[in-house]
Amino acid sequence: MGDNAPIFSNHGCRLNAYETEAMKAQAAAAGVENAIVVNTCAVTAEAVRKARQDIRKLRRDNPGATLIVTGCAAQTEPATFAKMDEVDVVLGNTEKMNPATWAGLAPDLIGQTEPVQVDDIMSVTETAGHLIDGFGTRSRAYVQVQNGCDHRCTFCIIPFGRGNSRSVPAGIVVDQIKRLVDQGYNEVVLTGVDLTSWGADLPSTPRLGDLVMRILKLVPDLARLRISSIDSIEVDENLMLAIATEKRLMPHLHLSLQHGDDLILKRMKRRHLRDDAIQFCEEARKLRPEMTYGADIIAGFPTETDAMFTNSLALIKDCDLTWLHVFPYSPRQGTPAARMPQTNGKLIKERAAALRKAGDAQVKKHLSAQVGTAHSILMENPRMGRTEQFAEVQFTAEQLESQIVRASIIGVVDGQLVA
Numbered sequence: 001m002g003d004n005a006p007i008f009s010n011h012g013c014r015l016n017a018y019e020t021e022a023m024k025a026q027a028a029a030a031g032v033e034n035a036i037v038v039n040t041c042a043v044t045a046e047a048v049r050k051a052r053q054d055i056r057k058l059r060r061d062n063p064g065a066t067l068i069v070t071g072c073a074a075q076t077e078p079a080t081f082a083k084m085d086e087v088d089v090v091l092g093n094t095e096k097m098n099p100a101t102w103a104g105l106a107p108d109l110i111g112q113t114e115p116v117q118v119d120d121i122m123s124v125t126e127t128a129g130h131l132i133d134g135f136g137t138r139s140r141a142y143v144q145v146q147n148g149c150d151h152r153c154t155f156c157i158i159p160f161g162r163g164n165s166r167s168v169p170a171g172i173v174v175d176q177i178k179r180l181v182d183q184g185y186n187e188v189v190l191t192g193v194d195l196t197s198w199g200a201d202l203p204s205t206p207r208l209g210d211l212v213m214r215i216l217k218l219v220p221d222l223a224r225l226r227i228s229s230i231d232s233i234e235v236d237e238n239l240m241l242a243i244a245t246e247k248r249l250m251p252h253l254h255l256s257l258q259h260g261d262d263l264i265l266k267r268m269k270r271r272h273l274r275d276d277a278i279q280f281c282e283e284a285r286k287l288r289p290e291m292t293y294g295a296d297i298i299a300g301f302p303t304e305t306d307a308m309f310t311n312s313l314a315l316i317k318d319c320d321l322t323w324l325h326v327f328p329y330s331p332r333q334g335t336p337a338a339r340m341p342q343t344n345g346k347l348i349k350e351r352a353a354a355l356r357k358a359g360d361a362q363v364k365k366h367l368s369a370q371v372g373t374a375h376s377i378l379m380e381n382p383r384m385g386r387t388e389q390f391a392e393v394q395f396t397a398e399q400l401e402s403q404i405v406r407a408s409i410i411g412v413v414d415g416q417l418v419a
Contacts (some may be wrong), residue, residue, distance in 0.1 A: 004033035007065070009058060010043025011051050014191045014228060016071060018144050023070075023096055025400070030102035036062055039096070040071035040081075042161045045330040048073045052084065059086035068105065070096040072161030075332070078118040092118035093161060139380050139402035140226075141185045145173050145211065146192030150200075153258075154269045154336040155301065155329065158193060165197045168213050174218050186223035186404055187250075187378050188215075195227060196234035209238025214369045215228035218244050223404055224378065224388070226250040229296070232257070232280040232400035233272035244287035252390045253284065254294035260315030264301050267340070274311065274318075281319040292366065294323030299355055300348030301329045302340035309351050322366045323390065324359030329350040367391060367412045374408050375418065384416075393417040 020039045036058050040051040051073055059067055062182040069081045070091040078090045095101045095117045104114075105291045118204050148163040149156075177188050190211075192198060199206035207229070215225060223246055232255050233319040242249050255277070259265050262273050297312060316324070328348045331338035370391065374401070377385035385405065394416045399405050407419035 005038055006032055006035040007039045007058070007062065009054055011039060011047060011054070011071065013044060014142055014189070015147070015193060016041060018142055019096065021055070023102070026097075026099050027104040027105070029099065031106045032102055033107050034064065034065045035105065037068045037070065039049055040073035040074035041119060042076045042157050042332070044327060045332065046328075048077070048080070052080075055081075055084060055086050066105070072158065075118060075161040076157050077283055077383060078116055079200050082116050088115065090116045090118060092226070094119055114212050120265075129163050133184070135349065139185070139378050139385075140187040140189060141180045142189045143173060143176050143180070144168065144192060145190050146195055146198045149194040150197060151194065151271070152269060154267065154340075155298065155332065156256075156343050157332040157335055160334065162193050165194055165200060167198045167200070167202050168201075169202060170206065170214050172213065174215055177215055177219050177222060178232070181219055181221050181293065184402060186222075186402060187226060188222060189226040189228055191228045193229065195229060196231045196236075196239075207236035207238060208240055209236040212242045212246075212249060213238055216242070216248055222248065224248060225286060226252065226390075229254040230255055231255075233276055235280065240284070240287065243284055243291070250388045250390075251288050251291045252294070253291065253386065254325075255280075255296070255319075255321075257295045257315065257319070257321075258298050259301060259308075260297075260312035260318070261304075262311075264308050264312075267303060268298075268337070274315065277315065278318050281321075285320075288362055290389065292323070292391075293319060293321045294325065294390075295319070295321045296325045296327065297355055298327045298329050299352035300343040300345075302331075302337055302342050304329075304343050304351075309354075313354060313358055316355070316362060320362075321359070322362050324355065324362070326355045363415065364412075367415070367417055370409045370417055371411060372409065374406060375417075375419075377407055379405055387417070391417055393419050395419050 008020050008024055010017050016039050023037060038055055041047040066088045067086055068089045069087050072083055074090050074091045081087050081090050091101060113295040148165045149159045150165045182189055196208050198208045198211055230253060257277050258268055258270055260274050265273060279292060293299045375387040377387055377393050379385040379399045379401050382401055383395050385393050387393060409417045409419055
């Protein structure tokens with residue numbers, strides 16, 4: 001497409017980024033022009049505020065374009081965006097993946113388009129695994145294998161934006177990954193909203209570990225397989241077996257832990273307790289000593305006392321977490337947690353800062369421990385790559401982009417390893 005090609009602005013998770021790539025392809029195929037598409041996130045109230053801010057700026061910069069808002073926030077609160085003077089069209093998460101939607105946004109049909117197209121996401125029973133063959137840098141591709149979530153954590157609005165859990169059949173996933181490897185990708189990352197629920201809606205109810213084993217067996221030329229965020233309590237035997245025996249499965253897991261206090265975990269309606277998280281981390285590290293963990297942790301959940309927060313802070317060392325995503329709690333209208341006694345906002349900020357500080361110390365400890373060791377590093381550009389545990393490595397000399405390079409770590413500078 002030429003100068004009138006749509007502008008896309010993506011907010012939120014890897015899955016949203018994946019779907020933005022799919023929308024670009026569909027908009028191009030439909031001949032959509034002079035449009036702005038904002039793919040929103042609903043995970044926190046702050047995410048919705050940022051989306052609204054972005055919409056206002058994009059409208060100021062592009063006064064004549066058709067402004068289309070989609071994504072999780074558009075799905076969960078379409079009226080919020082429909083009321084904005086800057087917005088022309090609001091699309092739900094199902095509609096944004098439908099080629100017919102984009103055909104209706106072509107220049108000759110734009111005036112006849114329904115301004116709000118948001119159906120009941122809970123009625124969707126399958127997810128499209130064939131939209132695009134992954135996306136990413138030239139070295140790493142992301143493949144959606146699952147969408148939606150059947151759980152109802154009390155703080156989370158995402159199931160109402162994404163619908164119930166649905167899985168992409170294993171055969172389609174394997175075919176996608178084969179194509180990506182043929183295109184020269186050395187690493188593939190499996191993504192989803194609730195990855196460990198993969199397979200529950202498929203015939204014979206396979207588990208995520210079965211999918212991982214199948215990919216590694218049927219795509220022998222795939223150098224590295226990585227899995228994104230998982231729920232540790234739902235990890236199956238085959239996934240543990242893969243961690244123990246499959247060197248091509250990267251020793252880096254991002255865990256959806258959320259908190260370190262049992263009572264808060266129950267009030268969150270999580271399915272694990274503190275000891276479950278610690279036990280999983282110890283067990284996986286026994287099977288794979290180089291295993292490194294990331295984790296999501298919420299600061300200031302309703303009713304969180306100082307003692308409860310101390311348990312969360314202690315979990316970072318108890319599980320030996322490295323890469324932290326800290327979320328200051330913000331109430332999402334329509335969730336049970338929004339009706340619970342709220343924690344003071346100043347306290348939430350202080351606790352989030354304390355968690356981040358502890359996380360920074362863990363990163364420093366991990367990076368320092370790598371000095372003097374050798375790593376297989378996937379090059380993302382001629383000067384920077386990532387280890388199997390996802391640490392960034394800067395090179396003193398240029399390397400071949402997208403290749404896996406074996407190199408010794410000689411130091412740490414500004415939070416990056418140096419090779």
